[in-house]
Amino acid sequence: MIQALALALCATTADYQSIDIIAQSSLSLESTIAMQTSQPIELQSTEMAPLPTTWGKEGTWRWGFSGGFAEDIKDSNNTLKILGVEYEYFVDDNLSLDLGLFIMEVDQVNEDAKGLNFTLQLRWHFIAKESWSMFLEGGAGLLRTSENVPSGGSKFNFTPQAGVGFSFDIGNNNRWLIGVKWHHISNANTYSTNPGRDSIMIWTGISFPF
Numbered sequence: 001m002i003q004a005l006a007l008a009l010c011a012t013t014a015d016y017q018s019i020d021i022i023a024q025s026s027l028s029l030e031s032t033i034a035m036q037t038s039q040p041i042e043l044q045s046t047e048m049a050p051l052p053t054t055w056g057k058e059g060t061w062r063w064g065f066s067g068g069f070a071e072d073i074k075d076s077n078n079t080l081k082i083l084g085v086e087y088e089y090f091v092d093d094n095l096s097l098d099l100g101l102f103i104m105e106v107d108q109v110n111e112d113a114k115g116l117n118f119t120l121q122l123r124w125h126f127i128a129k130e131s132w133s134m135f136l137e138g139g140a141g142l143l144r145t146s147e148n149v150p151s152g153g154s155k156f157n158f159t160p161q162a163g164v165g166f167s168f169d170i171g172n173n174n175r176w177l178i179g180v181k182w183h184h185i186s187n188a189n190t191y192s193t194n195p196g197r198d199s200i201m202i203w204t205g206i207s208f209p210f
Contacts (some may be wrong), residue, residue, distance in 0.1 A: 054209060055173055056128055062088040064175075066100075066205025070183050073198045078108045078150070080183075080199065082117065088207065094125040094133070100141070106149050115145030117159060131169045135179075138162035143185060154191040160184045167207070175207040 054060050064086050072078035084102030091097050100119035106112060121139020141159040148154055163181020170176050181203070186196035 055169070055175060056090060056094045056125060056133070058090050058093050060090050061210045062090075062096075062207050063210065064088070064177075064205050064207035066177070066203055068201045068203030070199035070201035072108075073200060075109070078106075078197065078199075080104055080106045080201075082201075082203070084117070086205065086207075088123070094128040096123045096125075097121075098123055098137075098139070104143065104145070106145065106147075108149065108151055110151040111147045113145040113147035113149050115143055115149070117141050117143045119159065119161075121161070125167065133167045135165055135167065136163075137165065137179070137181065149185055150195045150197045152193055153185075153195050153197075154187040154193075156190070157185045157187050161201075163201070165203075170206075173209045176204070177207060178204045 055062075065084070066086055067083040068081070070080045070082075082102040082104050084100055086098050086100040088096040088098050098119070098121050100117075100121075102117040102119065104115040104117045106115065119139060119141035121137055121141075123135050123137040125133040125135040127134040139161060141161070143149070143157045143159050145155050145157070149157060161181050161183045163179050165177060165179020165181075167175045167177045179202075181201050183199045183201040184196065185199075187194050
């Protein structure tokens with residue numbers, strides 16, 4: 001009789017231990033599943049964080065392509081076209097120093113000309129919003145052409161210029177720029193003749209961050 005009671009107690013204890021082990025295993029499995037399902041939500045929220053906008057910040061560099069068309073104020077038959085690349089360095093917030101290298105085609109009375117134009121100018125975004133800006137710009141450049149520009153002038157000239165324009169955010173920290181400016185060509189009396197040429201230029205371009 002005593003032996004039978006002892007065996008019954010042992011069997012009952014073993015059953016309780018089995019139940020505890022199964023319960024602990026179930027709780028551990030549920031905790032693991034809960035942790036795994038919560039982790040992707042945290043990763044998704046991190047990936048969706050917006051990128052910071054660096055446009056117009058002091059110390060940043062940008063580059064871009066631009067092109068323009070200009071017509072001589074005195075003679076509409078005299079036109080010119082430019083296409084090239086620009087590098088911008090923001091020396092202060094919303095104030096950039098722009099270096100440009102352009103191919104120029106000049107249509108004029110007598111012989112047409114092709115040339116290479118290096119420019120240096122300042123561009124001040126005096127109204128600067130997240131999605132758009134308005135700017136003033138001005139500077140000068142050096143121009144070397146295959147023929148005298150204007151006709152009766154010289155193959156080496158200076159290109160002072162000044163104007164106004166707008167920039168617009170087009171996504172991924174890129175900007176579309178458009179403007180109008182006065183564009184001058186003359187040799188500053190470094191040659192015997194200096195007829196000079198004044199044009200109104202309309203231009204546009206795309207600016208990218210480095």
